Amino acid sequence: MARITVLGAGGWGIAFGIMCLKSGNEVTIWTPFEDEKNAILAEREHKALLEGVKIPEAIEITSGLSSVPEADIVVIAVPSSAVSQTAGRIKGMLRQDAVVICLSKGLDGERFMLMNEVIEEQLPGCRLCVVSGPSHAEEVARDLPTAVVAASRDEEIAKYVQRQVSCDTFRIYTSTDVTGVETAGAIKNVVALCAGVLDGMGYEDNTKAALMTRGMKEISDLGVAMGGKKTTFLGLAGFGDLIVTCTSMHSRNRRAGILIGKGFSAEETLKKIGMTVEGYATTKAAYNFAREKHIEMPIVTEMYRVLYEGKDPRVALADLLNRPMKPE
Numbered sequence: 001m002a003r004i005t006v007l008g009a010g011g012w013g014i015a016f017g018i019m020c021l022k023s024g025n026e027v028t029i030w031t032p033f034e035d036e037k038n039a040i041l042a043e044r045e046h047k048a049l050l051e052g053v054k055i056p057e058a059i060e061i062t063s064g065l066s067s068v069p070e071a072d073i074v075v076i077a078v079p080s081s082a083v084s085q086t087a088g089r090i091k092g093m094l095r096q097d098a099v100v101i102c103l104s105k106g107l108d109g110e111r112f113m114l115m116n117e118v119i120e121e122q123l124p125g126c127r128l129c130v131v132s133g134p135s136h137a138e139e140v141a142r143d144l145p146t147a148v149v150a151a152s153r154d155e156e157i158a159k160y161v162q163r164q165v166s167c168d169t170f171r172i173y174t175s176t177d178v179t180g181v182e183t184a185g186a187i188k189n190v191v192a193l194c195a196g197v198l199d200g201m202g203y204e205d206n207t208k209a210a211l212m213t214r215g216m217k218e219i220s221d222l223g224v225a226m227g228g229k230k231t232t233f234l235g236l237a238g239f240g241d242l243i244v245t246c247t248s249m250h251s252r253n254r255r256a257g258i259l260i261g262k263g264f265s266a267e268e269t270l271k272k273i274g275m276t277v278e279g280y281a282t283t284k285a286a287y288n289f290a291r292e293k294h295i296e297m298p299i300v301t302e303m304y305r306v307l308y309e310g311k312d313p314r315v316a317l318a319d320l321l322n323r324p325m326k327p328e
Contacts, residue, residue, distance in 0.1 A: 001025055002072040002164045007086050009036055009061065011049035011137035012103055013077030017059055018141055019170045020075075028060040028067040037063045053141040068093045073101060073164065076119065079276040080106025080186075083115050087122035094126065099157055101150075102130045105185035106278045109285035114182040114226075128152060129161045130178055132185040133236040134244035136251070140170065147171040149237045151181040173236065180228025181237040184219055187286055187300075188242040189279030191215035192253035194303050195246035197313045199254070200261020211299065212246050218297045222286065225295055253279040266307045283307055298323060 002025045006017045009031035021027045031037050040046055044055045055061070068074060068090050078086050083104050094100070100123065104115045113121075116130055133148030140146050150165075150172050152158040158174035166172045175181055191212065198207050219242070220233035232238055245251045256277045259269040270277060287304035290297040302320055305311040 003067070003070055004028070004073045004075060004164075005030060005067045005071040006075040006077055007090070008075075008077035008082075008103075009033075009040060009046065010077060010079075011046065011141070012135075013075070014046055014050055014053070014055060015135075015137040015141035016075060016077060016103060016131075016165075018053075018056065018143075019167060020073075020165055021056055021059055022143075022170070023165050023167045025073075025164060027058070028062060028071075029055075030062055030065060030067070032063060034063050037061055050138065050141050065090065065093065069095065071095070071098055073099045073161070075101045075103060076115075077103040080104050080108070080115060080118075080278060081276070081281070084108070084118050084122060087119045091122055094123065097127070099127045099129060099160060101161060102128065103132075105132060105182075105189070107186050107282050107285045109281050109288075112285055112289045114179065114186065116178050116182055127154065127157050128178075129157050130182055130185075131161070131172070132181050132241060134240040136244060136248060138250045143169050145169050145171075147173065147236055147240075149173050149175050149181055149235065151175040151178045151237070153178055175232065175235075175237070177229045177232045179226050180223050180232030183223035183226055183228050184233055184238040185241060186278070186282055187219045187222060188215075188238075188245055189253045189277075190283045190286060190300055190303055191219065191242060192245040192251055193257040193260070193277075193279040193283065193307075194299060196251075196254035196257020196259075197261040197303075197306070198257075198317075200258040201313060201317075202261075208246065212242055215299050216242055218299055222290065222295055222297065225293055252277050256280070260306065261313055265310070280307060 004020045004025045004027050006013045006029045017027045017029045102115050129152040131150050150158045150161040162172040256269050283303050286300050302316040
């Protein structure tokens with residue numbers, strides 16, 4: 001048994017905490033918001049994000065950080081924009097042998113830093129592992145079979161997470177390619193936005209399959225340029241996560257894209273979704289990085305122009321289809 005503290009009481013943090021409990025661990029879930037803590041405690045449920053999912057009484061819900069110094073594992077499960085601040089809150093509190101798990105998928109857009117780099121900046125020398133893959137919180141929390149990847153540069157850390165959190169419905173594979181796993185998890189949100197746009201415009205399976213396949217080429221090209229391994233993008237963190245995010249209505253990125261495809265502006269769309277749409281900021285970061293490094297990413301480029309320059313999505317699609325012919 002391990003003592004696990006999850007920082008972040010969003011859908012994924014709660015779902016992961018439930019899996020940690022099921023795997024035989026002692027679990028505390030932290031939120032910085034007193035009203036969120038009280039609302040969850042009142043009904044043992046996060047009605048806004050996981051309606052109908054009861055949080056077991058054995059999981060402690062708190063707005064204090066007293067469990068962090070005793071934790072064997074600390075999980076960071078907040079939006080990417082809050083990762084640096086959250087990691088900074090626990091600076092100096094971690095045990096030397098504690099493992100930090102990052103569930104957040106995204107980028108520091110200003111510096112084009114992956115979340116593992118953001119955490120290591122705040123917690124230098126921490127024993128870090130990132131967990132990613134096709135894992136909608138709504139399904140994990142309902143105990144539906146799910147497989148993900150735990151990636152750490154230290155293989156023993158990844159194996160430790162695998163042993164501590166895997167159970168009969170939550171299967172964890174290991175990897176040492178942190179860069180590839182994180183890049184795939186971040187950039188697939190851009191392609192999922194595009195997939196939603198196609199849905200909103202009324203296109204069907206052929207169009208989406210082409211988008212997803214060519215989108216994965218852009219993701220892997222960028223990931224390899226950053227130091228990731230090409231094979232990572234063929235696995236759960238790559239195509240696995242891309243498939244589920246582009247096809248499921250659980251995906252905020254796909255739902256946002258649908259609204260854009262129906263004619264709503266990016267600003268109107270973000271207001272309607274009302275929660276973090278990671279792909280919005282990631283599109284800008286990936287576009288700027290690709291230009292700086294001379295990496296060809298036509299899908300990301302067109303999504304940037306739709307989101308930030310107001311380009312008509314139908315014109316963007318036509319421009320993609322009418323690019324010069326080339327070998328696959």
